[in-house]
Amino acid sequence: MSSLVASAVEYMIDAGQRSTLFLDVLRQRGDQYREHVAKTAPHVLQYAAELIVDGRDLIEPVNYALVRIVPPEGVQIDLERRPFVVVDPRAGHGPGIGGFKADSEIGVAMKAGHPCYFIGFLPEPVPGQTIERIARAEAQFIETVISLHPRADGKPCVIGNCQAGWAVMILASLRPELFGPLIIAGAPLAYWQGVHGKYPMRYTGGLLGGSWLTAMTSDLGAGKFDGAWLVQNFENQNPSNTLWTKQYNVYSNIDTEADRYLEFERWWGGHVNLNAEEIQFIVDELFIGNNLAAGKILMSDGQKVDLRNIRSPILVFCSEGDNVTPPQQALNWILDCYADVDEIRAYGQTIVYTVHQSIGHLGIFVSGGVAKKQHTEFSSNIDLIDILPPGLYEATFEAKGEATTSADLVVGDWVMRCEARTLDDIRAMGGNSPEDDRRFATAKRVSEINLATYRKYVQPWLRNALTPQMADAMRNLHPLRLQYHALSSKNPWMFLVKSAAEAIDGNRKPVSGENPFLAIQERMGKQIVQMLNSWRDAQEALSEAVFLAIYGSPALQAAVGIDPESEPARPRQMSPEHRMMLDKRVAELRSRIQEGGLREATLRALLYIGSARGMVDERSIAALRQVRRDHAAARLSLPEFKMLVREQFFMLLLDPEEALAAIPKLLPADDSQRRAAFVAMREVLAASGVVSGERAVRLRRIADLFGVEGDPQLSNVTSFDRDARASQGGENSQGLEQHHVG
Incomplete structure (x- = not known):
C-alpha cells in the first residue's frame, strides 16, 4: 500500500510540473507567434538567403520573391550543376517549409552539389494580384536563375510542394522552355478523384453548396481571404491529432519535445492572406471546377493551360497516407490527358511517379526520413530522370547492402530504379466511376448557380457594409489566431506560469517509467485518440453518404443540365x-x-x-x-x-x-x-x-x-x-x- 501511495505522490508531482511546463510552452508559442507575424518577411527557412528579385518591384508587382540559398559551411556547390528551385506552397501558412530542416528538399539538393534557390512570399498580397500574375512573376524568377547559370548542365529542376505543385504545372505548360525536371510533391491535379470510404475532403465544396462561401469569406475580409481558414480545413481532417495527440505528445514528453513542437508551430501558425481573386480562381477553376486536367483554364491572353504541353520530365511524389492529396488526385490527371503510354510518348513526355505507403501530407515535405530517402535520391539522380526516354515509370527504392552489385556506383543508402508502367497501373489505384463524375459535375453546376445568386443579391450590400477595420478585427478573432494571443505573455496571468516554470526547471522530478499511474495516463490517451478517430470516421462516412445521395439524384442532375445517362469523359483528343x-x-x-x-x-x-x-x-x-x-x-x-x-x-x-x-x-x-x-x-x-x-x-x-x-x-x-x-x-x-x- 505504501508503494502505491509513493507512486501516486511521485506521479502527482510530475504531472503538476509537466502541466506547468506545458502551459509555459504554450506561452512561448504565443510569444513566438506574435514575434513571427510582426516581421515584414517572416519565414522558417533554416538557411541564410540572399534576395535576388523582389516581386514587388516588377512591372506587375506580386508579394513573391526569389532568393538564393547560401550554402552552409562545409557544403560544396558546383555552379555547373543544374540549379534547384523550390517553390513554397501558399495554402494558408507562411513560407519556408521546403527548407524547414537540414534534412529537407533544399538541404539534400545542396549536399548533392546543386545551387539552390527559393521562391517564397510575404504575408499580405499586393492589391490586384492574381494567380496569372504570380505565374508570370515566377517565370521571370526562373529566367533569372537560368541567366545566373549559363554553363549549367541543364535547365533548373523546380520543386513544387502542395499548392505550389499545381502552380508550377500551370506555368510549365505555358512556358515549357524554362524548365528542367519537375518534382511535384503532394500536389492535387485531379481534384474530383478518390475512392469511396476515404479522402472526404473532396466532398467539402459540394456539401457547402459551392464557392459562394469562399466569396463571402473574402468579402468579410474586405477583399482578402484569411489563410487561417485553409489551415482550419487541414486541422479538421485529423481531429485526434489537432485536439489531443499534438499537445499530449508535448505534455507527456515535456523534457524533450518542447523545442521540436515550437519549431513546427512557428510555421503552422504563420497564417497569410490571399486576394479574393486568387482564392476564387483556386476554388472555382481547380477544386470544384476540376478544369486543370481537363484543359479548360484560359489565361487572359487566350492561351489555354494544357498539361500535355509540358516537355520536362515530371516526377510526382504522393502517399497513400495523405488524406489531403491522395494518390488518385496526384496521379489521375494522367488518365484525363492521355489514352495510353504511346500517347504519352507521342507528346514526348516522361512521367515518373512514386507512392509512399504511409507518410502524411506534411511528412512529404518535412519528414527527415523522407528527405534522406526519396528527396536525396531525386536530387542525386535528377540527370537519370532527365534523360529517361518518354513514357510512364514508377520510381522504386531498394536498400543498399553488402550483396548490392556495383555498390560503389550507388549514391546514398538506396538504389533508385525507374520501372516501366502502363495506365492500367494508375487505374489499379482506384478512382471515380462514371456515376461519381456526374455527381461532381452536378456539384460544379450547383456551385456556379449559388455563386451567381450570391453575387447578385448579397455581395453588393455586404461589401458596402464592411470596412477594412472590421475585417481586421474579424481576422484577429479567428479561433486559430485567438489561441496564440490568449496564451501569450500578453495575458497577465501567464506571468505566473512563467515564474512557476522557471522554479520547476531547477527542481524537476520526472516520474519513473514503471509508475502504474503513468501507464493509466497512457491508456487514457489512447482511448481519447480512439474516440476522436471514431467520431471522425462517423463524420466522414456521413459526409460521403450525404454528398453521394444529394448529387447522385437524377432529378437534381437533370435540373442543372447534367444528363443522368451521360457517358464518362474520354481523354482529350490530340489536336x-x-x-x-x-x-x-x-x-x-x-x-x-x-x-x-x-x-x-x-x-x-x-x-x-x-x-x-x-x-x-x-x-x-x-x-x-x-x-x-x-x-x-x-x-x-x-x-x-x-x-x-x-x-x-x-x-x-x-x-x-x-x-x-x-x-x-x-x-x-x-x-x-x-x-x-x-x-x-x-x-x-x-x-x-x-x-x-x-x-x-x-x-x-x-x-x-x-x-x-x-x-x-x-x-x-x-x-x-x-x-x-x-x-x-x-x-x-x-x-x-x-x-x-x-
Missing part, C-alpha cells in the same frame, strides 16, 4: 496541329535511321538491350557517366545527350528491325573502336546486375552486329545465361509497349 507536327517528326526520324556514327550505334544498342528489362537503374546511369568522362573529347552536353537518347529511342519504336540492321553501317571501320565501345556498353549493362535472359539474347545479337561475336578476347562478355533465356521463352520485341529503356 490537328500536334498531329501534323508529330507526323513531320516521325518522317524526319525515319529518314535519319541510317545516319550517325559510333555514338548513335552504341546508344541505340544500349536502348535495345535495356528495353527487355523494363527499368532504369541508377547504377547503369552512373556507369554511363564514367564512360562519358573517359571519352571527354567526344562528350556531349546533357541536353544534347538527352536529345540523342530520345531520337534513338523513337527510331527503335518506329522500326526496330531497320534501326538494328543499320547499326553496322554506323560503326567505324576501326575494329579496336568497335570492340572498345562494346566493352563499355557491356560494363554499363552489368552495373546493375548479371546480364541474363532476354537481355543476354539481345546482347548476343548486338555482339554480332558489332562484329565481336567470335573474338576470343570478348568471349566473357558475350556469354549469356541459356537457362534464363529458356525461362523467358526467347521473347522478342512485341510492339511499342515493350520498348522501355533499361
Whole structure:
C-alpha cells in the first residue's frame, strides 16, 4: 500500500510540473507567434538567403520573391550543376517549409552539389494580384536563375510542394522552355478523384453548396481571404491529432519535445492572406471546377493551360497516407490527358511517379526520413530522370547492402530504379466511376448557380457594409489566431506560469517509467485518440453518404443540365496541329535511321538491350557517366545527350528491325573502336546486375552486329545465361509497349 501511495505522490508531482511546463510552452508559442507575424518577411527557412528579385518591384508587382540559398559551411556547390528551385506552397501558412530542416528538399539538393534557390512570399498580397500574375512573376524568377547559370548542365529542376505543385504545372505548360525536371510533391491535379470510404475532403465544396462561401469569406475580409481558414480545413481532417495527440505528445514528453513542437508551430501558425481573386480562381477553376486536367483554364491572353504541353520530365511524389492529396488526385490527371503510354510518348513526355505507403501530407515535405530517402535520391539522380526516354515509370527504392552489385556506383543508402508502367497501373489505384463524375459535375453546376445568386443579391450590400477595420478585427478573432494571443505573455496571468516554470526547471522530478499511474495516463490517451478517430470516421462516412445521395439524384442532375445517362469523359483528343507536327517528326526520324556514327550505334544498342528489362537503374546511369568522362573529347552536353537518347529511342519504336540492321553501317571501320565501345556498353549493362535472359539474347545479337561475336578476347562478355533465356521463352520485341529503356 505504501508503494502505491509513493507512486501516486511521485506521479502527482510530475504531472503538476509537466502541466506547468506545458502551459509555459504554450506561452512561448504565443510569444513566438506574435514575434513571427510582426516581421515584414517572416519565414522558417533554416538557411541564410540572399534576395535576388523582389516581386514587388516588377512591372506587375506580386508579394513573391526569389532568393538564393547560401550554402552552409562545409557544403560544396558546383555552379555547373543544374540549379534547384523550390517553390513554397501558399495554402494558408507562411513560407519556408521546403527548407524547414537540414534534412529537407533544399538541404539534400545542396549536399548533392546543386545551387539552390527559393521562391517564397510575404504575408499580405499586393492589391490586384492574381494567380496569372504570380505565374508570370515566377517565370521571370526562373529566367533569372537560368541567366545566373549559363554553363549549367541543364535547365533548373523546380520543386513544387502542395499548392505550389499545381502552380508550377500551370506555368510549365505555358512556358515549357524554362524548365528542367519537375518534382511535384503532394500536389492535387485531379481534384474530383478518390475512392469511396476515404479522402472526404473532396466532398467539402459540394456539401457547402459551392464557392459562394469562399466569396463571402473574402468579402468579410474586405477583399482578402484569411489563410487561417485553409489551415482550419487541414486541422479538421485529423481531429485526434489537432485536439489531443499534438499537445499530449508535448505534455507527456515535456523534457524533450518542447523545442521540436515550437519549431513546427512557428510555421503552422504563420497564417497569410490571399486576394479574393486568387482564392476564387483556386476554388472555382481547380477544386470544384476540376478544369486543370481537363484543359479548360484560359489565361487572359487566350492561351489555354494544357498539361500535355509540358516537355520536362515530371516526377510526382504522393502517399497513400495523405488524406489531403491522395494518390488518385496526384496521379489521375494522367488518365484525363492521355489514352495510353504511346500517347504519352507521342507528346514526348516522361512521367515518373512514386507512392509512399504511409507518410502524411506534411511528412512529404518535412519528414527527415523522407528527405534522406526519396528527396536525396531525386536530387542525386535528377540527370537519370532527365534523360529517361518518354513514357510512364514508377520510381522504386531498394536498400543498399553488402550483396548490392556495383555498390560503389550507388549514391546514398538506396538504389533508385525507374520501372516501366502502363495506365492500367494508375487505374489499379482506384478512382471515380462514371456515376461519381456526374455527381461532381452536378456539384460544379450547383456551385456556379449559388455563386451567381450570391453575387447578385448579397455581395453588393455586404461589401458596402464592411470596412477594412472590421475585417481586421474579424481576422484577429479567428479561433486559430485567438489561441496564440490568449496564451501569450500578453495575458497577465501567464506571468505566473512563467515564474512557476522557471522554479520547476531547477527542481524537476520526472516520474519513473514503471509508475502504474503513468501507464493509466497512457491508456487514457489512447482511448481519447480512439474516440476522436471514431467520431471522425462517423463524420466522414456521413459526409460521403450525404454528398453521394444529394448529387447522385437524377432529378437534381437533370435540373442543372447534367444528363443522368451521360457517358464518362474520354481523354482529350490530340489536336490537328500536334498531329501534323508529330507526323513531320516521325518522317524526319525515319529518314535519319541510317545516319550517325559510333555514338548513335552504341546508344541505340544500349536502348535495345535495356528495353527487355523494363527499368532504369541508377547504377547503369552512373556507369554511363564514367564512360562519358573517359571519352571527354567526344562528350556531349546533357541536353544534347538527352536529345540523342530520345531520337534513338523513337527510331527503335518506329522500326526496330531497320534501326538494328543499320547499326553496322554506323560503326567505324576501326575494329579496336568497335570492340572498345562494346566493352563499355557491356560494363554499363552489368552495373546493375548479371546480364541474363532476354537481355543476354539481345546482347548476343548486338555482339554480332558489332562484329565481336567470335573474338576470343570478348568471349566473357558475350556469354549469356541459356537457362534464363529458356525461362523467358526467347521473347522478342512485341510492339511499342515493350520498348522501355533499361
